[in-house]
Amino acid sequence: MQSVKSFLWGPDPEAQKRKCNALFRSNVRKLDRDIMQLRTLDSKTRSLILAASKRAQRNPSQAKQAAQETRIFARELIRVRKQSARLATSKAQLQSVQMQVNEAFSVRKIEGSIRASTGIMKDVNSLVRLPELTGTMRELSQELVRAGIIEEMVGDSLPDSELLEGEDEEAEAEVDKVLGEILKDRLPASAQKTDDVVAAQPEEEEEEDQEEVLAQMRGRLEALKS
Numbered sequence: 001m002q003s004v005k006s007f008l009w010g011p012d013p014e015a016q017k018r019k020c021n022a023l024f025r026s027n028v029r030k031l032d033r034d035i036m037q038l039r040t041l042d043s044k045t046r047s048l049i050l051a052a053s054k055r056a057q058r059n060p061s062q063a064k065q066a067a068q069e070t071r072i073f074a075r076e077l078i079r080v081r082k083q084s085a086r087l088a089t090s091k092a093q094l095q096s097v098q099m100q101v102n103e104a105f106s107v108r109k110i111e112g113s114i115r116a117s118t119g120i121m122k123d124v125n126s127l128v129r130l131p132e133l134t135g136t137m138r139e140l141s142q143e144l145v146r147a148g149i150i151e152e153m154v155g156d157s158l159p160d161s162e163l164l165e166g167e168d169e170e171a172e173a174e175v176d177k178v179l180g181e182i183l184k185d186r187l188p189a190s191a192q193k194t195d196d197v198v199a200a201q202p203e204e205e206e207e208e209d210q211e212e213v214l215a216q217m218r219g220r221l222e223a224l225k226s
Contacts, residue, residue, distance in 0.1 A: 013105060013108055013109065013147070016105070016143060016146065016147045017101075017102070017105045019143055020098075020101055020105075020140060020143050020144065020147070021098065021102070023136055023139060023140040023143065024094065024095075024097075024098040024101075024140070026136055027094055027127075027133055027136050027137065027140070028091060028094060028095065030132065030133065030136070031087050031090060031091040031094070031132065031133070032091070034087055034132055035084055035087050035088060035091070038080055038083060038084040038087070039084065041080050042077065042080050042081065042084070045073050045076055045077040045080060046077065046182055048069075048073045049070050049073045049074060049077070049179070049182050049183070050182065050183070052066040052069040052070045052073065053066065053070060053183055070179055070183075071175055071179070074175045074178040074179050074182075075175060077178055078174060078175070078178060087132065090127060090130055090132075090133070093123055093126065093127060094127055094133075096123070097120055097123045097124060097127070100117065100119065100120050100123075101120060101144065101149060104117060104120070104147075104149050105147070115148075116148060116149060116150055116151045117149060117150065120144070120149055120150055121150040121151065124137065124140070124141050124144065124150060128140075128141055
């Protein structure tokens with residue numbers, strides 16, 4: 001019966017509104033999960049920086065190696081925080097779009113028609129290009145096109161190089177700031193810029209452990225974007 005009504009009179013606005021809101025909620029939940037994972041990764045990375053610093057204090061012969069490790073972990077922490085901030089901004093933008101869409105449906109209920117919004121279309125285009133939201137945002141954009149709220153489909157997702165521009169080589173000043181925040185007065189002199197410092201030879205097993213931790217951290221970051 002519902003399909004016959006849709007064929008004769010077009011889609012039911014209330015049904016469209018419910019479906020759009022369900023997709024909005026799904027996207028918000030996805031962002032919330034990703035942000036929580038990044039917070040966990042932030043805490044883990046801070047712990048690794050503190051552990052490397054304490055190891056240097058206990059064993060001065062490993063101070064140079066520990067200094068390099070703290071800077072490597074600090075760069076990873078910067079990446080985590082930038083991605084977390086980007087997702088938080090996207091969540092706020094998504095919730096703003098939801099309010100605008102619901103308002104458009106309310107206007108349609110009163111006036112009997114709906115006008116396409118270039119503002120909503122611009123925001124949806126921006127959100128659908130995020131790797132974390134591409135699939136569900138495409139489905140949402142299709143519903144908004146059917147409802148007449150936007151007029152065109154959205155483009156491709158942003159490449160990682162554009163999303164994380166400048167994060168592979170974080171400024172040394174930013175790394176120093178992060179280390180100063182975490183280590184405070186415990187920051188050793190050897191943890192300053194180490195571009196021209198030759199690290200002491202680490203134990204093979206310890207080096208493999210640090211590389212494994214870094215690989216796991218980077219894997220989690222990539223998983224959040226896929």
